[in-house]
Amino acid sequence: MAEVLATAQVENVQVLDRHSPRHPLMRGQSPGRRFETVLLDGYTPPRELREHVARQHGYAATLSAYKHSIWDHLAVRTPHFPERTAWLTRQLTRFQILRVEPTDDTHGIELGLVPDERDQDLSPPPLELQVKRFLSLDGLLLLLLLYREAQDVGHRRQAAQLREALHRLGHEWAIHYRYQGEVKDTWRFLLETRIVDWAPGFKPAADAMQRAEQQLLREYDFLARYAPTKPRTPPAQLKGRGERRWRRRVLMRACSLHYEGVLGLAQFEYRDATETYAWLTAHREQIHRHRTRAMELLIGLDELEVGAALDPLVMPTSLYDERRRPPVVDAEEHVFGGQNLFDLIPVRRG
Known part of the structure; x- marks a missing residue:
């Protein structure tokens, strides 16, 4: 359906179904809510409709897409x-x-x-x-x-x-x-x-369904106020096909909200414990506060604007002695004049 709408250069099925003015795609066909019926019920388009669309100039690809094995x-x-x-x-x-x-x-x-890299894991993916x-x-x-x-x-x-x-x-x-x-x-x-996963029975949680319906209702209110083409029936008054489609829209939006939430979770991975990362993870929040303050200084804020200086980070001698100032890349050189966070975050040997 999306491909037919895109090929027809219209935004909704009502333009294709309207009696007057008739869309070029449906000239010669009897009036009726053909496309809207398919959209509301999610039914397979009747063969007569599929074949009619495919015969029109520029629409043959829509039938090929419909019949593709991917589905x-x-x-x-x-x-x-x-x-x-x-x-x-x-x-x-x-x-x-x-x-x-x-x-x-x-x-x-x-x-x-072929180079012998069997004992290495550094080669690019094949x-x-x-x-x-x-x-x-x-x-x-x-x-x-x-x-x-x-x-x-x-x-x-x-x-x-x-x-x-x-x-x-x-x-x-x-x-x-x-x-x-x-x-x-x-x-x-x-x-x-x-x-990416095979979970055809997946159902979003009740709170995702509730948030989805609230979002869609806000979108409906916005369209009812400002869109040139107003929605015909408020969601609460929908019945039959319209209600079924509304419930399907809520379900799809809830699924989208669920996966957005999953992707929005904190990103992390597990590694072997080392002295370096043991110190970094233990001082994560303190380092973050220092980094934030140093960034504000780098972009040109003065000491009064960024607040009082923080106590220096205390680093074990074994790590402190291994520190090396990172090189300043061209972009940093241009923006920050050769300074970087290494220069502005105070660290002392502990």
Whole structure:
């Protein structure tokens, strides 16, 4: 539906369904709420409507997109896909990706064609996944199939790499195709529960549902006041199809809010304990206060504006003696005149 609206250069289905003036896409068709019915109920568009749209100049791609195998793989994790092997072969060639086995690395090393890095973990990832290359349904399905295959055969490192690439692709996809509102929320739901993870039964918590409905009601009030085209029925008065669609909009927004909350959690990782990081983590808040004050001094505020000086950080002698002033990069040189935080954060040997 989003692709049909984009191709037709309209913002909503009512423009396509209206009796007068008739949109060029629907000339020759009897009047009726054809597109609105599909949108409200989420039904599969009738074959007659699909074929009519596909016959119009410039709309053939919408039917190809509708029939694409990606949708089967979002409905079922392992759908019936008899042409999978042949399709994968074509797409791997098209996207210039090779299926390499361990023996190929061994042969390359033995023949002097590949550097021997088997005992190192410093080489760049062997698969460069620039997500802009995959901004198509074929590209999305290819990465999804490779990701699920890596999961199924236990290639954890490659699965993690492909998962991260799919997440980046999903966010870039919404920007590239200008998804907004309900379409954007629905895409986020698919991305999180059918692509990067398989959780088709996911349901957001009650508080997320409540926050989602409050957000959508505020958006409705804004449109009712200021939009040139006013919403026809207040949400509280919706019935039948309209009410079902409203509940679906709330669910999709709640899913989006849930995953925004997940991504907004504190970022951290686990590492082996070392003296350096033991000191850094133990003094995290104190360092943060020093850093904030030093940044204010760097941007030109004077001592009176930034407040009283803080007590120096106390660093163990073993760490203090290893300190080295970081180099000043060109951007810092231009903005701060050669100074950096190292110069302004007081530290003494403890």
